[in-house]
Structure formats: structure tokens, C-alpha cells
Amino acid sequence: MMYAWSLGRFRWWKRPRHWFYWMLGWGKAMKDRRKYGVIGRHISHSLSPELHGIFARYTRPYDYERLDLEEHELEGVIRNTEYSGFNVTSPYKRAVIPFLDELTPEAEALQAVNTIRRLSNGRLVGHNTDVYGFEKLAKEKRIRGRKVLVLGTGGASSAICQALRNLGAKEIIRVSRNRRPEPDCCTYDELNRHPDAQVIVNSTPVGMYPNNGHSPLDGCSVKWTDFQQLETALDAIYNPYRTKFLMDAEEAGAEVESGLAMLVYQGLRSAQIWGEVPRSGKGRRIVAEQTRGENGRKKEKKKRSIPVDLGREAMKSLLRKQLNITVIGMPGSGKSSISRQVAIRTGRTFVDLDREINKIYGMTSGEMIRQYGEDYFRERESATLKKYCRGNGMVISTGGGIVVREENWPVLRENSLVVYLDRPLHQLAKKDRPMTAALGVEELYRQRGWKYEKVANLVISNNREFGLREKEKKKANAKIRHQNYYMEDIRRFANQVKRRVAKHINESINR
Ligand SMILES: Nc1ncnc2c1ncn2[C@@H]1O[C@H](COP(=O)(O)OP(=O)(O)OP(=O)(O)O)[C@@H](O)[C@H]1O
Numbered sequence: 172m173m174y175a176w177s178l179g180r181f182r183w184w185k186r187p188r189h190w191f192y193w194m195l196g197w198g199k200a201m202k203d204r205r206k207y208g209v210i211g212r213h214i215s216h217s218l219s220p221e222l223h224g225i226f227a228r229y230t231r232p233y234d235y236e237r238l239d240l241e242e243h244e245l246e247g248v249i250r251n252t253e254y255s256g257f258n259v260t261s262p263y264k265r266a267v268i269p270f271l272d273e274l275t276p277e278a279e280a281l282q283a284v285n286t287i288r289r290l291s292n293g294r295l296v297g298h299n300t301d302v303y304g305f306e307k308l309a310k311e312k313r314i315r316g317r318k319v320l321v322l323g324t325g326g327a328s329s330a331i332c333q334a335l336r337n338l339g340a341k342e343i344i345r346v347s348r349n350r351r352p353e354p355d356c357c358t359y360d361e362l363n364r365h366p367d368a369q370v371i372v373n374s375t376p377v378g379m380y381p382n383n384g385h386s387p388l389d390g391c392s393v394k395w396t397d398f399q400q401l402e403t404a405l406d407a408i409y410n411p412y413r414t415k416f417l418m419d420a421e422e423a424g425a426e427v428e429s430g431l432a433m434l435v436y437q438g439l440r441s442a443q444i445w446g447e448v449p450r451s452g453k454g455r456r457i458v459a460e461q462t463r464g465e466n467g468r469k470k471e472k473k474k475r476s477i478p479v480d481l482g483r484e485a486m487k488s489l490l491r492k493q494l495n496i497t498v499i500g501m502p503g504s505g506k507s508s509i510s511r512q513v514a515i516r517t518g519r520t521f522v523d524l525d526r527e528i529n530k531i532y533g534m535t536s537g538e539m540i541r542q543y544g545e546d547y548f549r550e551r552e553s554a555t556l557k558k559y560c561r562g563n564g565m566v567i568s569t570g571g572g573i574v575v576r577e578e579n580w581p582v583l584r585e586n587s588l589v590v591y592l593d594r595p596l597h598q599l600a601k602k603d604r605p606m607t608a609a610l611g612v613e614e615l616y617r618q619r620g621w622k623y624e625k626v627a628n629l630v631i632s633n634n635r636e637f638g639l640r641e642k643e644k645k646k647a648n649a650k651i652r653h654q655n656y657y658m659e660d661i662r663r664f665a666n667q668v669k670r671r672v673a674k675h676i677n678e679s680i681n682r
């Protein structure tokens with residue numbers, strides 16, 4: 172109604188000239204909107220499109236695509252003038268060089284390009300922003316004067332070694348699968364010669380989505396505990412957020428950091444090179460947002476400045492998007508019902524592992540346990556967990572026994588913020604829960620309680636009774652009202668969970 176009124180006042184049918192200019196402006200805006208892409212092979216793991224989507228929210232809009240290419244397609248895409256620039260990832264950081272007109276001194280020295288800019292005269296310039304990205308990741312870690320092992324000898328490795336030199340590393344040893352002539356290289360079998368390493372960096376793709384759950388040190392004769400002076404382990408992989416490599420290092424007492432910061436800061440520097448994001452310091456662009464005025468009629472312009480550390484803001488946003496929210500807790504503690512509401516409130520996909528098992532194997536968890544025994548069920552439960560937890564940005568409700576097998580713990584944690592829904596034992600739902608029936612709720616908690624606490628990143632108490640309004644119960648239509656209140660309470664609780672999760676993620680980046 173209001174809309175019709177404002178259009179009526181504008182009398183658009185009497186203003187063809189406005190139409191013409193509006194179309195012209197719209198056309199120009201579309202024409203000016205530049206397009207970029209990330210070039211690589213098998214890059215379903217890449218979060219670059221999401222990352223640049225976040226930058227574009229703060230600056231003027233630009234498009235960004237994932238370009239999964241075969242080697243013979245490289246030249247055609249790079250020469251396509253529709254694209255104003257590219258990011259380049261594995262395995263093409265060296266392969267793109269012959270198609271470029273110029274390299275920056277850094278890219279030339281490393282013989283690796285991860286950013287391409289098309290100048291207005293059509294010339295293609297190759298840059299390397301990975302060095303900057305890794306420097307940002309490792310800046311607050313103790314690198315100066317340390318002995319560092321870098322696993323892998325590919326394109327990412329050379330940028331990482333350069334960054335480590337810039338940060339003052341005392342000695343850098345590169346570790347490769349095959350013997351290499353360079354004196355600063357060794358093979359995985361020769362790692363026992365370097366028990367004094369203080370920092371270990373993974374620059375290989377081993378353990379990257381969708382091949383989660385592997386580490387480049389798997390099957391190696393040397394163990395994490397053999398590195399007696401180990402302080403820090405860093406990974407260039409960011410998907411999953413916590414790789415097996417990092418979780419093993421953490422278990423051995425090292426301080427660890429995922430590759431997310433490297434992705435974000437190399438991407439930020441690329442966007443600055445393309446001119447989409449202003450360089451830090453002076454001249455920050457103020458972004459004008461068109462918003463509807465409070466009365467709904469008047470349009471007003473709200474100004475939003477680009478945050479001082481856009482990289483940090485982007486990391487928070489990306490992590491909120493990337494991580495799954497995986498809910499664990501005792502049988503009947505409300506995992507399924509509450510997780511579903513959290514998924515609705517956060518616009519995420521909801522997965523109930525018990526329901527998925529039911530769909531795949533054609534019987535409920537309870538029926539499977541009763542018919543074939545607990546072990547048979549746990550095998551299938553672990554396989555289903557692995558399948559879903561490697562994805563991104565879902566809400567996953569698990570079965571109460573998911574923590575029983577320790578092999579599930581790293582799977583739960585690798586790409587999820589694990590929330591333990593803690594409900595007092597006397598309030599747990601007990602109907603149709605075979606394990607509760609067999610052992611009794613106290614014994615079950617004695618066996619599992621500490622495991623939930625160990626695996627969880629965040630504990631949230633579900634100790635209220637949803638829907639209970641004592642006064643209302645006395646009234647005639649109490650049942651309907653109770654139902655309404657139940658939904659109201661559960662939605663409110665889901666909102667609380669959503670806020671706690673966002674706060675936890677922000678704090679983990681700010682620390
Ligand atoms: N705070 C609460 N107040 C009232 N009822 C609740 C509350 N939390 C959960 N419930 C109820 O408890 C019952 C069990 O919940 P749900 O099935 O979501 O648990 P679960 O943890 O997924 O169980 P399982 O481990 O068997 O999958 C549901 O009927 C749910 O509505």
C-alpha cells in the first residue's frame with residue numbers, strides 16, 4: 172500500500188526521462204561491477220568465493236567465481252577479458268606464469284603466482300600474496316630464532332619459507348616425499364635427524380577437504396612426542412578448520428593455528444591489488460548503504476566505514492559460516508528438537524544423525540541396537556558422522572552415544588563448534604531410549620558425562636522446562652496454550668544458543 176503510494180506520488184508514468192537515466196545508471200553499475208575468480212583443480216574446498224563475498228559487503232560489490240579448470244583450459248580463461256583478475260591455487264601457481272606479461276619481484280623470486288591483475292591496458296601482472304598471508308598467520312607466534320620444519324615442497328611451501336625467513340626463523344628444513352639435492356631438504360624417513368625442531372608447518376594438501384582425517388605425518392617412523400622442543404604447529408589448510416595434523420600436534424602439547432588467517436589475508440591483499448578494497452591507512456572508503464527510513468517511506472543513506480582490520484572481521488564471518496554447530500549430550504536431552512530450531516534461526520541445513528541412519532539403513536537406532544547389538548550400530552553411526560561432519564555450515568544433532576568411541580572425537584571437532592547440551596538427569600526424556608533402559612540414566616552419565624565435557628567447545632545448560640506456565644495450566648484450553656508456550660520457549664532458547672555460538676567464535680578470533 173505504502174509502496175503504491177510512493178510510486179503514485181512520483182508519477183513515474185509521466186517521467187520517461189527518469190526511466191531512461193535510471194536504466195542508464197543501472198546499466199553502468201552492472202558494467203562497472205568487476206568479475207574475478209579463483210583458478211585451480213578440485214577446488215570444492217575453496218572458501219575464496221565466500222571470502223570475497225564478505226569483502227564485497229564492505230566495499231563496492233564485485234563478482235567472484237570458483238574456476239575448476241584442466242590445464243589446457245588455463246590460457247583461454249586467463250586471456251578472457253571479462254575477468255579483471257584471478258586468484259590462483261594448487262596446482263597452477265607456476266603453470267600460469269607463461270601466460271602473464273609481468274611478474275612482481277616477489278612472484279619472480281618464488282616462481283609462484285597466486286594473484287593476477289589485468290591492467291587497464293590489458294597487460295597481465297602476476298603477484299604473490301601468500302607470503303603476506305602467512306606472515307599475518309604466524310606474526311604472533313614464536314618464529315624468530317626457531318628451527319622450523321616445513322612439510323611439502325610445492326608452490327605454497329616456497330611462499331611459506333620466504334615468510335618464515337622474513338619473520339627471522341633460524342633454520343628452515345623442507346621435508347619432501349622424494350629425496351632432493353638441496354642441502355635444506357630431507358625426506359619423511361629422515362625426520363628423526365631433527366628432533367630439535369621447534370615449529371612444524373604443513374604446506375601439503377594432505378588432510379584437506381574432502382580427504383579429511385589424514386596427516387602428512389601418518390605412517391612416519393617419527394612420533395610427535397619425539398620432537399622434544401616442539402612449541403608450535405601451523406597449517407596452511409583451512410578446510411577443515413582443525414586438521415588431523417593440528418589435532419595431533421595439540422595432543423602433543425603444541426600451540427596450533429589453522430590456515431584460515433592465511434587465506435583471509437592473502438585474499439585481502441589480492442582485493443587491494445585489484446583496487447576493490449582500499450589499502451590500509453588513509454583514504455578508507457565510506458560505503459553508503461541505502462536503507463528505508465523508519466516510517467517506511469523516506470529513503471535515507473546510512474554510512475558504514477570499512478573496519479580498521481577488515482581481515483579480522485572477515486575471519487569471524489567466514490568462521491561463523493564455515494563451522495558446523497554439532498550438538499552432543501545425553502539421550503533425551505533435547506538435541507534434536509533444539510538443533511532443528513537453531514538451524515531455522517541461523518538459516519543452516521539441519522542434519523539429525525539418527526534420522527539419517529534410519530533413512531540409510533531402513534531402521535531406527537533403537538531397532539538396530541536391539542536387533543544387531545551396540546557394536547554394529549556404532550560402526551554405522553561413525554561412518555554417518557564422518558560423512559556429514561566434513562561438510563560446512565550445518566547444524567548436526569548427534570545420538571547420545573556419539574562420544575563413546577574415541578575415534579569419533581576428532582571427527583566431531585575438525586570442522587565443528589561442538590555444543591554440549593547439558594540437561595539434569597531427572598529431566599531427560601527416557602522413552603524409546605534403549606541404552607538408557609539397559610543401563611539406567613545414572614550409570615550412562617557416569618560412563619559418558621566426562622566425555623561430553625572433554626569433546627565440547629561450549630557447554631549450554633538446558634535445565635528449564637519449556638512450555639510450563641503454571642497459571643495457564645488451570646484454564647480450559649491449557650493444552651493448546653502449553654503447546655504454544657513450548658514453541659515460544661524453544662525458539663527463544665534456540666536464539667540463545669545462536670548468540671552463544673557467535674560470541675564463542677568471535678572470542679576465539681579476538682583472543
Ligand atoms: N527444556 C525442555 N523443556 C521441555 N521439554 C524438553 C526440553 N528439552 C527437551 N525437551 C523434550 O525432550 C524430548 C527429547 O528431546 P529430543 O528428542 O530432542 O532429545 P535428543 O537429545 O535428540 O534425544 P536422543 O539422544 O534420543 O536423540 C522432546 O520431547 C523434547 O521436546
Ligand SMILES: O=C(O)C1=C[C@@H](O)[C@@H](O)[C@H](O)C1
Binds near residue numbers: 437
Ligand atoms: O583456497 C583458495 O581459494 C586459495 C588458496 C591459496 O592457494 C591462495 O593462494 C589462493 O589465492 C586461494
Ligand SMILES: [Mg+2]
Binds near residue numbers: 569
Ligand atoms: Mg535426537
